[in-house]
Amino acid sequence: MSSSVRIHLSENELPAGVRKNSIVFATSDGYAIAVKDKSEAEKLLVIQKAGRKLEQLGIESVEFAGDDWTKDAQWAFSIGFIDTLNKGDVSFTGDAADELTAMHESFAWVRELVNLPPSEIFPEALCERVVSELSKVGGKAVSHRLVVGPELLAEKRMGIHTVGRASQHPPAMLELDYNPTGNDKAEVDFALIGKGITFDTGGYSIKSSEGMVSMKCDMGGAATVAGALMLAIRQGLNKRVKLILCCAENMIDGSAYKNGDIITYKDGQTVEVVNTDAEGRLVLADGLIRAGELGAKRIIDAATLTGAAQVAVGKEYNALFSVDDSYAEEALATAKKEQENLWRLPLAPWHQFQCPSPFADTANSRPQKGGGTGGASNAAGFLLRFAPNQGAGWLHFDLAAAYHGQSNSLFAAGATATGVRTIASLLNA
Template identity: 40%
Template sequence: MTATLTAKTPAATPVETYTPKQWTARRSREKPAVTAWAAAQGFTAKPGQVLVLPDNRSGRAARVLAGIGETPDLWSWAAIAQALPEGEYRLADSKAGDDAALGWALAGYRFDRYRKPAAGKKGKPKLVWPAKANRARVIALYEAIVLARDLINTPAADMGPADLAEAARAAALIGGAQFNCIIGDELLEQNYPMVHAVGRASNRLPRLIDLVWGNPKHPKLTLVGKGVCFDTGGLNLKPSAGMLLMKKDMGGAAVVLGLATAIMAMKLPVRLRVLIAAVENSVSGNAMRPGDVLTSRKGLTVEIGNTDAEGRLVLADALAEADGEKPDWLIDCATLTGAARVAVGPDLPALYSNDDAMAQSLLEAGRAAADPLWHMPLYKPYREYIEGKVADISNSGDTPFAGSITAALFLNEFVEKTKSWAHLDMFAWMPRARPGRPFGAEATGLRAMFTAIEKRYAGRRR
């Protein structure tokens, strides 16, 4: 954070932002030399476009003109930051606040754990903190997003169930939370049989991570994350192309862990609980088989129609535990289905909920935070698609239709007492680079959820 945001300095170059329409009106009031220079450089105030105006005497930058959209969000500011050379800048826009600061900071994000430092590497442009930015909030969100991205980007060899648990332990220590972890055969002893069944084939033991923070008198907020640290598909083995990105199959866990750090850092008035089922879905002699029947924590029997539909199994046990406390809000996040990506693409998490008011709160927060979600139907008639042949329910449908919906309906079976539950089926990955969002991991939905939680429990309007 200190690399891209800085204290006020007299040397900072002012950055003036204009929409194309505003720039057209402004040109007539500029000096001829400025308008000529802008025309020569093709500057039209297209969003993300920048023009550095030099000081004729010193040769240094005197002003920066930057293009911005009609409704700028943090990615607009990230585009400006990414286009600027190294230096110190301040925003002339007096209304700029959290979005400007956070977007500028995220423009500097790189995952370079496995790279040698580049010789002559370009320095990052630094921004003087905008006067209206809530520094604590911006830092909390920035660090939450970076944590989630770094965890997802890390290869599975270095991010197994134990490594994910250590990341959660570190977050708990920093935030002052209680931390507990149920490991290996202890999962059977404490009745998390489906978490155990999915993870038992790996030599890296499965575990249930449990983090608790906050005043017990405050409203209960529980976050559940799918932490499949690598997914081979099990005995229903994925093809090589399908396995290539499976280090990111713990993306839901990474997002809820990052979200939890922001909640703790901002001391939101909730009693927070985070449950992460951390496993590796591997192949060995004791791997679960198609046709097996598992008994879940809730007591429902589950027929294994496909061992590659493992995420919903580990989530089901965690959701059953969460549901027992009847939290005020219960949210689970998972990189659950390819069907959701076919339906809404990589940017939009598919949102399911048993509470329309909760769903609306999350949708509105997503729009406000430029982190959109898409509301999908929890269409109960499709429950027949996952009816078990020899058990209460099947973990995979008997039809190619509505794969994301049937996965959500499966999870809904394990949420009985909680009146407000939301499920986010997300991609957690950027397939192409954009300003502030390099190719690779993305904390999809994190800012939307934080904004909704903040508004509900802290009553803070952005």
């Protein structure tokens, strides 16, 4: 006999004795979620909230009862039901059960990576975990190279080395190759680039204590693109993808980089550092340069890059930037299909010049709190300087929805893995 709690969807009126506007109520054999007279979007929101409520009741295992549980409904419930430590067992059902299981396991892995304490996830440790997990799903199609510490200088990955050189844990760039073609000369269909700042003090532009509490999540971009590649492989990906993780700890000691320093990148561009807490764009620049060297047809980067994006779209949406309108529209349509919130914010070629410097080609920010007005677009404009082909075929995800410091009605505290489904679907398009 199953020990799982049975969960129904109810299109009926609330039973007598149940408070008006309740979304979940007990039944003779489990619980029911009230979805009467709800649109499809409203229904999914109610189901996710019900998942959170049932998890908070201490229920450990559920199974879906009845024939009304669509793929999207099951997924919405599972996102709400799983807690911070990935507890909560969901038994998926129907034709989409295997697909949902793959999604569930990929999301759980991403959440685990992001939620681990920074003592366990430093640059090389993050890279090693990613290689290990993707090798399990990709088998012989996966190979990799890891560039660490002084090796970064030899390869002129100046942004990653500069940001990470003050840490006892050396900075690293992971280049993982998923090549199911078996042809070493096959074209690279996609480059996925992730910001892997495993802890961010802000450097000499130091954060407040409360601002540092959640900074283990600053490698959320690396975890998101790695998780998206994992999911895409499990969904049958047959394209060559290069995963580039730009990893560092932004720490402080006598060797740390300082405001006023100039970084000269491999492509010759110079950058004045006016804010050491605007470090994510400095490491991603190396990844974008590498994507250009590889001749990748399409490039997607993801990063917990700016607080300005959260100010604009909140923590319920990720922000999208691109100067390639058709590709941006494809991404927005894909996110809608995958039930993930994504909103496009402005990016034009002139955003490249929004952070001027009298001493270098550009500064890495403006010398104002949060980078001043338009901070998220200006950060994207900085990245556009390094994107191959003047940004054609390039998408930048600013992951405003990647992490919640506290639980809410939809998500447990910690990582959400929002964005994984969208990016995986783009890879398989």
